[in-house]
Amino acid sequence: MSETVNVTFVADDDVRTAVTVATGSHLLDASREAELEVIATCGGRGRCRSCRTKVLRGAVPPPTIMDEVQLGPDEVHEGFRLSCQTRAIADCEIMLAPPTSEGGHKLLGSEGDITGRTGIDLDSGVVKHLVTAKIPTEEHEQTSDIEEILTAIGGDGPGTMAMDLLRDLPEVLRKEKGTVTVTTFNGTIIDIEPGDTTAHKYGLAFDIGTTSIVGSLVDLNTGEQLAAMGDVNPQAVYGGDLMSRLAFAQFSPQSLRKLRSRVVKAVSDQIKEGCDEAGIDPAHVYKVVVVGNTAMHHIFLGIDPTYVGLAPYSPTMRNAIELPSAELLLKVIPRARVCFLPIVAGFVGADTMGAVLATRIDESDEIRVVVDIGTNGEVVMGRRGKLMACSAPAGPALEGAQIRHGMRGAVGAIEKVEIGDDVTCDVIGNAPPIGICGSGLIDAVAKMLDAGVLHPSGRFHLKDRETLPPKLAMRLIAGGTGKGEFVLARADESGKDEDITLTQVDIRQLQLAKGAIYAGVLMLQRIMEVPDDDIAEVQMAGGFGNYINIESAVRIHLLPALPLEKITYVGNAAALGAQMALVSERERNRANDIAREIEHVSLAARPDFQDIFMEALCFPGDENVELLASAQTG
């Protein structure tokens, strides 16, 4: 391979611009080299489509998952690529092809045709057979309604058919002179309707999270998403975080009933809402795929989650299951089969399985890492044939909780911080700041470390304040606690009559949170003997991960120090995984294989965890790390 390649860009009006760039450069960078204006709405992270191009001539590497997700297999097949994801490896001719309308960031699992976005075949397992069965006419024939239907669809036995279908059958069969639509799920009859209803075959995917429940309604004939639903988990009144909810349910069947009825109602409401929006009859929903953490999974199933919350945190069941909707009290969808993805461990649940499905790290030849950044986060690391997972319980600081001026990522939250001679903040909704969200916190701390406001141990440089640029020195105040506080926005600029600051205690909370996640990654790296260089990609999952500034996440050692292009966002991968298992039985079965393959690492059982965690608590460059290493426990 030569060291440079020639890239020729062809614009709309056929104007050609050629540049020579280093082999392996991203096309987006090459276009900048050529001084062409390519809009990179998401900052070149593969999260939008604004940098779309078409390869006219020359070889380019195979599409990345981002290409497939954003552009779909058809476009990819036609040679469209995201220029921010595609590297120039040989001389090539590239047409700039930004989409004509770009409606903001398109996130994974948000809209459109799922099969298209993920490149999987439509094979939901739900089949509708339109048949005309013989209505028994002669007494001596020794037959029955159901036998005639089975003959017509070519089935061999009624399977575990629901009794109520049989109860309605005499009427159903005769209504349209024997013409019926028989619906089967993996061979079992789950519905029989008079006439032709083959056009109506729908499914639902749900991610039941501790904080929110998101669902989507999908046309199983086309793979297209018809409606997207989402709301807070109404169980929150009985405990905001997972553990307090488990504490509420602990040893109390009555509390469990309360929690269960709330999730059943929330899911039922979302189903009604989605079906209304799409104008379909919920009776035509035949398959539902549910993911969620182990506790949410158990509670939805009515299984006592007490022991999930107590060491050794073992779940009651781990295998995938499929149940009639009645078992889940989902009366709105009487004909549906509800499938739960498998669980790996008490704190590595079906949601993690969904994320693994969606990111396909089980099919990767190189080592990849999926990190779900959340209160009860998880880390999965590995490649084809070797996968390991652990829980990484960050706590809520990265979501803005337990931080003095912390808040969720809503209007008024500082989400980005720049520090030069002075501080500038980007605020969500361009409003006066009223607080700081998790991504703002990560960004602020990264910049404070760069500016020398913070020592790598996480301590404010109060003593050396004079060495800072004067405007920064003024912002570094002793504060009410006297331990140091850094003013991000002064009272007169803020939206709430007081300084928006970060306190020393806030920094410590951040350290504990990022330390838990980084320690999880470090531990799996150590066990699997994977140096940083061997990691092909780190994928950040979870609703919150998408907003984190990757550079800052690396700067504070929330994530390993990899080249930034190796770190990507995958959005709500758990929900996407559920959708994939909805439209494809192959994918759903793959989840079972993966679940058997993943090895769960209990960090608490590792004697070296404490030392790794102490290292992970520090910021890069802290000389204490060496001292810690040389004075290991014992």
Next chain:
Amino acid sequence: MTTPTLKIPEGWEGRAPDGWDWVPLWEAIEQGGHIFTDEFVRGAIDAGINPRVILDDGLFPGFNLQGDRFTEQIIFIPEMLITARAMKAGLALIRPLLAANDEKPLGIFVMGTVLGDMHDIGQSIVTIMLENAGFEITNLGTDVHPDRFIETAMEQKADLVGFSALLSTTVYYQKVTIEEFEKAGHRGKVNILIGGAPTTQEWANEIGADGWGKDAIAAVNLAKDLIAKNREAWA
């Protein structure tokens, strides 16, 4: 807040050989230099300084300084830990000598994380700090059944017992364990301390613990106070 400062032991010069200087040791402990500490303490022993004096004048000043900073949340866990480890390196040399001089530990302490809980970073720091402060400690580890706490307390004739819990689901077992001590008829013989991030003074009051420690330094101070309290004697 008062900024913690190094408290120089009064009249230390009189207790050390001429020209002796503790400053390097104070700093080594403060900075967690465990190798330097080990060497320096060996030197002090060789110089014939009384082990009690090495401890009070040599080891404690730097240790207490960092402890104060830790309570004030000025320094963080890793820094406290390296200081504690350096301290431990020094103590390892001193302790046999103290024992030979018939010095008794400040008290007997049984520590553990309650049933259902696997978190032990916090309680292991408490343990090392108590140890450094002169308590004799048996650490039962994590996921400890109430019966094991009781048996060990009996065996050791413990003065104090500590229950750590980090989960909303397991603070409940702090309560249960105290009740079990009651049922076994041993509640009056021990002082019970509880701690861990989700616990509070109110919770300690509610479940009838003798004390709650917000951090490892508070735990040491509490233990020192409570040891003076009158208790029923172990049989």
